[in-house]
Amino acid sequence: MAKTVEFVSEIEDLSTEKGYQFTFHCDKCHGGYTSSYKATPLGIAADLLGTASGVFETSGQFLEKAKSHQRSAGRVRRQSAQRCLRRSFGGD
Numbered sequence: 001m002a003k004t005v006e007f008v009s010e011i012e013d014l015s016t017e018k019g020y021q022f023t024f025h026c027d028k029c030h031g032g033y034t035s036s037y038k039a040t041p042l043g044i045a046a047d048l049l050g051t052a053s054g055v056f057e058t059s060g061q062f063l064e065k066a067k068s069h070q071r072s073a074g075r076v077r078r079q080s081a082q083r084c085l086r087r088s089f090g091g092d
Contacts, residue, residue, distance in 0.1 A: 008026060008027065012024075016043070020040065
């Protein structure tokens with residue numbers, strides 16, 4: 001059986017909570033090789049949940065602003081109606 005020759009003693013771990021990746025540095029030529037990034041299922045799920053959370057938060061803010069504008073419009077309508085009534089009955 002052939003003997004394994006090890007020539008990589010330095011491995012740089014570039015992994016995150018969303019996936020993993022490594023860089024291997026050759027002891028002989030001092031070159032390096034970086035593996036492709038591999039996303040983990042939990043990392044993908046966390047990204048999707050984060051995106052969904054942001055969408056719902058933005059939608060909630062939009063709906064809250066719409067309610068606020070609707071309340072303001074209602075106040076303006078009531079004030080206009082009151083002014084018209086006062087003018088109709090000689091108040092202003």
